[in-house]
Amino acid sequence: MEDAYNADCCDFICAHEEIVSTVRREIPDEDVLYDLAELFRIFGDSTRIRILYVLSVSEMCVCDIAQLLGLTQSAISHQLKALKNTRLVKSRRDGKTVFYSLADDHVRAILGQGVEHVEE
Amino acid sequence: MEDAYNADCCDFICAHEEIVSTVRREIPDEDVLYDLAELFRIFGDSTRIRILYVLSVSEMCVCDIAQLLGLTQSAISHQLKALKNTRLVKSRRDGKTVFYSLADDHVRAILGQGVEHVEE
DNA sequence: CAATCATATGAACGAATGATCATATGTTCA
């Protein structure tokens, strides 16, 4: 593993070895980075972003969200499942209808950071 | 547009009209949400996340990153382009080599928020 | 318990995506 510093790169050895080895020591576990990418991947779809934004205003049932966004109930339900699996959203049942809402303020914070970058 | 509140939903009208109309007024423009999704989409790939993390430690040339992550120079270059288009990364040229680094502290902040959620 | 409504789920299909290979661009130096 360590001697990968000397591995070929491009056609030859061009690595700045000290930097590479320093950085290699400081990056988090593969798993953490994978989960992180997975988290952002879920944010990275405009339907899901719209759902999250909608839920940041008020809890809502599947049906209302579908109507509001102009998509099938099925599409919304599928996406809500993805959002729930990543714990970005939680649900409560009230009779036949299920109300969804943001899981916690992390979600709001992440959205906020994103908006800052976009609107800068 | 406004009377969409009465549009069919599921098989019939099931919308909670007040909530829907309130929320409809409060969500940002389509464009902003689209850009936001696009931003997170870029974060949402483990190769790109790894690149960003690596660059959060130190600026680096394409070649070093490729070696460090065990991917082709071409693959890294393609992804760096995506990261640069979204202004998550900036570059400076020094002779033949191009050094990349994080564009600003927003990127660090967004990564940080993500890690918090993942590690909670 | 049968009908109705809200939601969830599985299959299918077209569109988007990321890695690789081959090659082009751009920079240095003999």
Add this chain to the structure above:
DNA sequence: TGAACATATGATCATTCGTTCATATGATTG
């Protein structure tokens, strides 16, 4: 200027993803 090197780009291809349709599950109410 021409060889060598670092990076960028275009084409291709297998995989992934998001939506829809059809249908299942679960809950209420007559």
